[in-house]
Amino acid sequence: MTNAHSPTPAQKTRSVSRRFSYAFIGIVTLILIAFAAVGIVFNIIMIEGELETRLDNVMQLARTSLPSPLKNLDKDIVNSFVETIFLDASIVYAKVTKQDQIITEKKRPGFELQELKTSVQPSFFLGAKFIVKSADIQFGENDVGKIRIVVSGESAKKQVLLQIYGIVGLIVLIIGAIWIFEARTGQLSQSVEEQKALVEISQVVSSNLNVEAVLSGIVRHAVQLSKTDAGTIYEFDEAEQVFVPLTNFGVDAAFIQALRESAHGVGDDTVIGRAVIKGAPEQIPDLENVPDYPLPFVKEAGFRAMLAVPLLREDRLFGGLVVRRKEAGWFSKPVEKLLQTFATQSVVALHNAQLFREIEEKGRELEIANKHKSQFLANMSHELRTPLNAILGYTELIIDNIYGDVPEKIREVLERLEKNGRHLLGLINDVLDLSKIEAGQLILSLNEYSMGEVVQTAITAVEALAVEKKLELKTRIPQDLSIARGDEQRIAQVLLNLLGNAIKFTEEGEVRVEVTDSDETFLVSVADTGPGISEADQKIIFKEFKQADGSSTREKGGSGLGLSIVKKIVKMHGGRIWVESDVGKGSTFRFTLPVRVDRQRDE
Amino acid sequence: MKTKILVIEDNEDNRRIVRDLLTNADYEVIEAVTGQEGVTAAETQGPELILMDIQLPDFDGYEATRRIKANPTLSAIPIIAVTSYALSGDDVKAFEAGCDAYVTKPFSPRELLAKIREYLQ
Numbered sequence: 237m238t239n240a241h242s243p244t245p246a247q248k249t250r251s252v253s254r255r256f257s258y259a260f261i262g263i264v265t266l267i268l269i270a271f272a273a274v275g276i277v278f279n280i281i282m283i284e285g286e287l288e289t290r291l292d293n294v295m296q297l298a299r300t301s302l303p304s305p306l307k308n309l310d311k312d313i314v315n316s317f318v319e320t321i322f323l324d325a326s327i328v329y330a331k332v333t334k335q336d337q338i339i340t341e342k343k344r345p346g347f348e349l350q351e352l353k354t355s356v357q358p359s360f361f362l363g364a365k366f367i368v369k370s371a372d373i374q375f376g377e378n379d380v381g382k383i384r385i386v387v388s389g390e391s392a393k394k395q396v397l398l399q400i401y402g403i404v405g406l407i408v409l410i411i412g413a414i415w416i417f418e419a420r421t422g423q424l425s426q427s428v429e430e431q432k433a434l435v436e437i438s439q440v441v442s443s444n445l446n447v448e449a450v451l452s453g454i455v456r457h458a459v460q461l462s463k464t465d466a467g468t469i470y471e472f473d474e475a476e477q478v479f480v481p482l483t484n485f486g487v488d489a490a491f492i493q494a495l496r497e498s499a500h501g502v503g504d505d506t507v508i509g510r511a512v513i514k515g516a517p518e519q520i521p522d523l524e525n526v527p528d529y530p531l532p533f534v535k536e537a538g539f540r541a542m543l544a545v546p547l548l549r550e551d552r553l554f555g556g557l558v559v560r561r562k563e564a565g566w567f568s569k570p571v572e573k574l575l576q577t578f579a580t581q582s583v584v585a586l587h588n589a590q591l592f593r594e595i596e597e598k599g600r601e602l603e604i605a606n607k608h609k610s611q612f613l614a615n616m617s618h619e620l621r622t623p624l625n626a627i628l629g630y631t632e633l634i635i636d637n638i639y640g641d642v643p644e645k646i647r648e649v650l651e652r653l654e655k656n657g658r659h660l661l662g663l664i665n666d667v668l669d670l671s672k673i674e675a676g677q678l679i680l681s682l683n684e685y686s687m688g689e690v691v692q693t694a695i696t697a698v699e700a701l702a703v704e705k706k707l708e709l710k711t712r713i714p715q716d717l718s719i720a721r722g723d724e725q726r727i728a729q730v731l732l733n734l735l736g737n738a739i740k741f742t743e744e745g746e747v748r749v750e751v752t753d754s755d756e757t758f759l760v761s762v763a764d765t766g767p768g769i770s771e772a773d774q775k776i777i778f779k780e781f782k783q784a785d786g787s788s789t790r791e792k793g794g795s796g797l798g799l800s801i802v803k804k805i806v807k808m809h810g811g812r813i814w815v816e817s818d819v820g821k822g823s824t825f826r827f828t829l830p831v832r833v834d835r836q837r838d839e
Numbered sequence: 840m841k842t843k844i845l846v847i848e849d850n851e852d853n854r855r856i857v858r859d860l861l862t863n864a865d866y867e868v869i870e871a872v873t874g875q876e877g878v879t880a881a882e883t884q885g886p887e888l889i890l891m892d893i894q895l896p897d898f899d900g901y902e903a904t905r906r907i908k909a910n911p912t913l914s915a916i917p918i919i920a921v922t923s924y925a926l927s928g929d930d931v932k933a934f935e936a937g938c939d940a941y942v943t944k945p946f947s948p949r950e951l952l953a954k955i956r957e958y959l960q
Contacts, residue, residue, distance in 0.1 A: 633863075
């Protein structure tokens with residue numbers, strides 16, 4: 237169980253980068269605002285400067301154009317000059333005088349001279365509504381008149397305002413864009429985190445049968461990604477009808493103990509109880525508003541908001557996933573959705589674990605049943621042998637004339653009887669061997685032996701059979717083989733089996749036994765010139781009850797257990813056995829055997 | 840006087856097969872069914888060879904062998920154990936108990952006779 241209170245490194249990194257990006261955006265915003273302010277001031281100065289220049293030009297024009305009309309009192313020219321300068325929309329008033337006599341006075345509609353008294357300032361920049369400019373008109377050295385114009389700041393102000401709006405708008409746009417980009421990136425990184433967590437969990441769920449590890453991963457991710465403080469996955473105990481907390485994150489042992497002892501079920505008015513009845517996610521946005529919540533310790537631990545998702549699959553209740561937050565408030569739809577995904581994964585994990593438990597249980601039962609079967613076979617075949625021994629014993633005595641001379645006709649039948657009896661005994665022995673091996677009762681009797689002698693004994697035992705079929709029996713055994721250690725009888729059994737098979741399946745040619753030793757290992761081979769074994773059959777002949785080609789089984793007899801027993805004996809000695817064969821070119825069975833076997837290998 | 844062979848064997852058929860085989864080969868057969876009977880017969884009948892089955896109703900053939908071999912006047916009598924097939928380790932146990940040889944069940948009467956003759960020479 238995981239009860240960590242501190243955020244994971246990944247969480248820390250994420251919140252650090254989040255804080256960093258907030259600071260970054262703030263600084264960028266400030267810089268933009270500063271730039272904008274400077275830009276605006278600069279613009280105001282520029283616009284005002286431009287206005288000044290324009291006015292100076294107007295004044296200059298007046299000084300050069302008006303002297304002679306004024307001197308000559310040519311009113312028309314003065315008038316048309318004023319008309320001309322009035323083309324500049326910012327000029328609202330102009331007056332040309334000659335020795336206190338008004339030559340021309342023009343006023344733009346809506347402008348009142350009284351206004352001038354209150355709001356004349358040297359500069360628009362200092363808040364002036366109007367600027368007044370006047371100039372003396374000189375003709376030569378003499379003053380011939382005076383021009384006075386009033387310029388309104390309105391249009392300049394409009395221009396400035398337009399520019400300010402433009403700049404501010406642009407900046408708002410830029411900052412907005414940055415914020416949106418950042419928010420989108422945040423969302424993206426959140427959803428990337430979610431995807432990563434889900435992929436990780438679904439991999440763990442499908443590959444891991446340790447349900448506790450899987451669920452603790454799920455509850456941790458669920459808490460972290462939903463930005464809550466704690467979480468629990470419950471398993472529904474069908475027998476007791478209660479929710480058992482399986483894995484927890486972000487709560488202490490006392491809390492878990494309290495959860496366990498509370499033994500709440502579907503009927504209780506807990507958040508998970510409600511969610512299960514509803515069959516959908518259920519929230520409690522603020523525990524403060526639920527005075528009689530059935531689990532008082534949840535509120536005491538400082539949790540305010542809870543979200544529960546039932547773990548359901550095909551109407552079967554597996555349990556529930558609950559996250560708790562210390563901050564009150566509703567959980568958003570995406571968080572609900574996220575938790576539902578986690579719930580689905582939890583159900584898969586729980587279901588897998590239950591299936592696994594069932595399979596394990598079945599496996600154990602099967603193993604016990606198999607042991608019983610092997611034990612039964614071992615006992616039964618042992619019991620079958622006792623009467624068979626008597627049958628064979630009496631038969632042999634009769635054949636040997638111990639009970640009087642046997643007529644030739646009866647002797648022949650008796651010999652067949654004996655042969656069949658021995659065959660039956662062989663089959664029973666095979667079953668007994670295999671069942672003893674499977675019941676784990678075959679214990680190797682490890683002693684020193686001579687491989688040369690063992691081969692010779694086996695050859696002697698099958699010689700008669702080979703002679704009967706006119707097959708040559710050849711051996712190649714080095715004289716200086718080391719003294720070996722192993723179960724001599726069982727190794728002889730292996731050789732007898734391989735030689736017996738070779739003779740049984742070979743109609744003409746030879747059977748050859750070779751032994752070599754190197755690196756403390758014997759390599760023994762039994763080769764024949766028989767029909768060979770197909771590649772497909774090579775794979776199955778060491779399995780129980782399998783022989784190559786069903787027809788030869790019926791023709792040649794045998795239990796189909798011999799090679800399987802041989803393989804087991806070789807393996808118990810720490811060796812291995814295989815066959816090399818091509819159809820029509822004979823077969824070679826080879827096995828390795830450690831020269832010194834000091835302990836029995838279990839499969 | 841015929842050579843006496845003690846057969847300690849609880850199975851009636853096995854006893855009869857050995858009896859018929861050995862009687863026919865001109866030996867005198869003394870029979871015992873339990874380990875205790877076998878030890879007593881060894882002490883009182885003076886057999887020249889003992890055939891010892893391992894699975895006996897009271898105590899097993901190893902124990903019977905140990906008791907007979909523990910008696911200095913009997914320790915020279917050769918004992919051939921009749922061990923059960925497929926119970927590996929019986930041969931070792933038989934030698935450890937003091938048996939001189941063993942044959943595994945199922946034995947062929949011919950082979951058993953050959954073995955007995957080998958130890959009576």
